[in-house]
Amino acid sequence: MRGSLVLEDGTTVQGEVFGEPRTAYGELVFNTNMTGYCEALTDPSYRGQILMMTYPLIGNYGVDPETFESGAIQPRAFVVREACHMPSHARSQYGVDDLLQRYHIPGLQGVDTRQLTTKTRSRGTMRAALAVEGEDTETVLAEVKRMPFPDKQNLVSEVSCTKPVFYNRPGDARFVVLDCGVKMNIVRQLLQFGDVIQVPFDMHSDEILALKPDGVVISNGPGNPAHPDLLRTTVRTVSELAGKVPMLGICLGHQILGLALGGKTYKLKFGHRGGNQPVKDVGTGSVHITSQNHGFAVDAKSLEGRDLEVSHVNLNDDTVEGFRHRDLPILSVQYHPEASPGPHDTRYLFALFARKTRR
Numbered sequence: 001m002r003g004s005l006v007l008e009d010g011t012t013v014q015g016e017v018f019g020e021p022r023t024a025y026g027e028l029v030f031n032t033n034m035t036g037y038c039e040a041l042t043d044p045s046y047r048g049q050i051l052m053m054t055y056p057l058i059g060n061y062g063v064d065p066e067t068f069e070s071g072a073i074q075p076r077a078f079v080v081r082e083a084c085h086m087p088s089h090a091r092s093q094y095g096v097d098d099l100l101q102r103y104h105i106p107g108l109q110g111v112d113t114r115q116l117t118t119k120t121r122s123r124g125t126m127r128a129a130l131a132v133e134g135e136d137t138e139t140v141l142a143e144v145k146r147m148p149f150p151d152k153q154n155l156v157s158e159v160s161c162t163k164p165v166f167y168n169r170p171g172d173a174r175f176v177v178l179d180c181g182v183k184m185n186i187v188r189q190l191l192q193f194g195d196v197i198q199v200p201f202d203m204h205s206d207e208i209l210a211l212k213p214d215g216v217v218i219s220n221g222p223g224n225p226a227h228p229d230l231l232r233t234t235v236r237t238v239s240e241l242a243g244k245v246p247m248l249g250i251c252l253g254h255q256i257l258g259l260a261l262g263g264k265t266y267k268l269k270f271g272h273r274g275g276n277q278p279v280k281d282v283g284t285g286s287v288h289i290t291s292q293n294h295g296f297a298v299d300a301k302s303l304e305g306r307d308l309e310v311s312h313v314n315l316n317d318d319t320v321e322g323f324r325h326r327d328l329p330i331l332s333v334q335y336h337p338e339a340s341p342g343p344h345d346t347r348y349l350f351a352l353f354a355r356k357t358r359r
Contacts, residue, residue: 173358
């Protein structure tokens with residue numbers, strides 16, 4: 001079946017549909033990773049988006065469910081240059097086409113993803129639709145222009161757990177993860193140091209403190225950190241926890257922590273998504289190659305005069321990649337220290353946070 005990718009600026013490109021043959025709408029974003037498509041497809045931070053991979057061949061090593069970061073595919077659609085239908089890997093259980101079909105997600109292949117990436121870098125992220133053969137593209141384009149960006153919704157409520165989840169492991173500490181769309185590898189990394197309790201994004205601060213945590217992690221997730229629903233719940237909870245328990249923010253959690261401590265956030269033109277983002281540690285001067293997936297950032301100027309200092313910056317655009325509190329055991333990073341797209345440069349952060357939780 002043929003299909004089209006329809007962008008809000010009127011651009012329409014033709015391709016071949018794979019996965020579930022249906023029309024889907026979302027925000028078109030691109031990821032520059034050469035590998036890790038299973039992790040990307042199951043990353044809750046992609047909720048509401050149409051994910052496009054810049055690397056030209058996707059699916060060559062198949063699908064291993066052990067690598068999933070959540071229990072479902074999170075983007076609304078998937079766009080690639082070429083989808084490999086004959087994967088080869090000892091751990092592969094099925095192919096990427098089968099993966100999309102299992103979760104009823106449409107895909108499109110045979111399009112010039114690099115040209116589309118260049119357009120996105122120039123114009124910024126755009127609303128888009130993956131339309132299957134038979135759909136009237138003018139009607140689809142009108143719907144694309146009419147629909148709001150997905151971050152106008154409370155996407156966190158769609159991916160957060162609804163009740164506490166306990167991961168029991170004897171250790172020196174107990175971590176509570178405020179689940180805004182947590183990736184499972186964050187849980188795995190924390191389990192090296194103790195018990196983990198994953199709790200809903202809207203759990204109250206007194207309920208969290210009743211769990212007697214040694215540290216609280218505010219997780220990654222999708223959407224706008226300043227969404228009114230999050231300001232009323234997660235941001236308020238994190239503000240109330242400040243000074244009562246050590247905290248670590250990751251990605252969306254970093255932005256939420258910034259808001260809770262009086263800072264501001266803003267939407268990036270096309271975001272940072274991939275496994276090769278260079279980040280400088282301001283204190284040591286060392287540079288880490290990091291994995292990232294976000295469309296919003298913390299305003300550096302808004303942190304001034306609040307006992308906060310920027311600890312990490314992105315060397316591509318000087319955006320804030322981390323901050324810490326001068327007096328309290330609070331630190332935060334915009335990138336994903338749990339990811340390992342090749343380098344393991346930032347895994348040390350979990351051990352660093354674990355040391356801050358020791359009484």
